[in-house]
Amino acid sequence: xxxxxxxxxxxxxxxxxxxxxxxxxxxxxxxxxxxxxxxxxxxxxxxxxxxxxxxxxxxxxxxxxxxxxxxxxxxxxxxxxxxxxxxxxxxxxxxxxxxxxxxxxxxxxxxxxxxxxxxxxxxxxxxxxxxxxxxxxxxxxx
Ligand SMILES: [Zn+2]
Numbered sequence: 666x667x668x669x670x671x672x673x674x675x676x677x678x679x680x681x682x683x684x685x686x687x688x689x690x691x692x693x694x695x696x697x698x699x700x701x702x703x704x705x706x707x708x709x710x711x712x713x714x715x716x717x718x719x720x721x722x723x724x725x726x727x728x729x730x731x732x733x734x735x736x737x738x739x740x741x742x743x744x745x746x747x748x749x750x751x752x753x754x755x756x757x758x759x760x761x762x763x764x765x766x767x768x769x770x771x772x773x774x775x776x777x778x779x780x781x782x783x784x785x786x787x788x789x790x791x792x793x794x795x796x797x798x799x800x801x802x803x804x805x806x807x
Contacts, residue, residue, distance in 0.1 A: 671783045672696070675712045702727070708751075717743075718751040725755030733764045740771070750782045759788020765790060 670677040673690035682691040697702065706772075708720035721739070724732035736752045736759075743749060753771070756764040768783050 670711065670716075672707050675710075677713075702729050702731055705729075706732060709735055709739050712745075714745045718748050720750040721748070721755045725751075725758035728759050730759060730761050732797060733759055733761055733767075736764075737767050740767075744747050746776055747777075749779055753779060753782045753786060757783075757789050760790045765792070 668677045668679065669681045670685060671682075671685040673685055673691055673692070674688040676685065678686065683691065685692055697724050699707065701725070703718045703802055705724050709724075710719050710722065711717045717739070721736060735738065740749050740752045740756075743752075753757065753768065756768055757795040760774055765787075770784055772780065772783050774783070775782055
């Protein structure tokens with residue numbers, strides 16, 4: 666079933682609407698000046714993690730360099746490991762220098778599943794050097 670959600674308050678509704686019944690936002694105006702990529706970037710903040718993860722996945726497949734900064738800030742602010750993994754994968758697929766640099770900075774992350782995902786992302790970009798292990802206690806980004 667398709668659900669419609671308000672980008673202002675993230676309330677979701679079974680039907681489309683122009684003015685959010687919950688917060689009164691003019692959603693039609695909000696969406697019409699956004700292209701598909703912008704909408705996906707907005708959806709990264711969706712409170713339903715699987716929706717946010719799906720948006721990250723699509724952005725990765727699209728290889729949108731525009732999505733790199735929003736994906737990085739998503740990784741920095743979310744505590745959801747699956748969402749982080751989706752965003753890491755998307756960054757690997759986009760593969761810009763900024764994305765790769767950021768993935769490097771995460772490579773001493775405590776979560777094994779994230780380190781594995783980073784390793785895959787590096788291999789995808791021909792950087793099959795594995796994840797570096799450092800002895801000095803670097804600040805954990807997550
Ligand atoms: Zn609303």
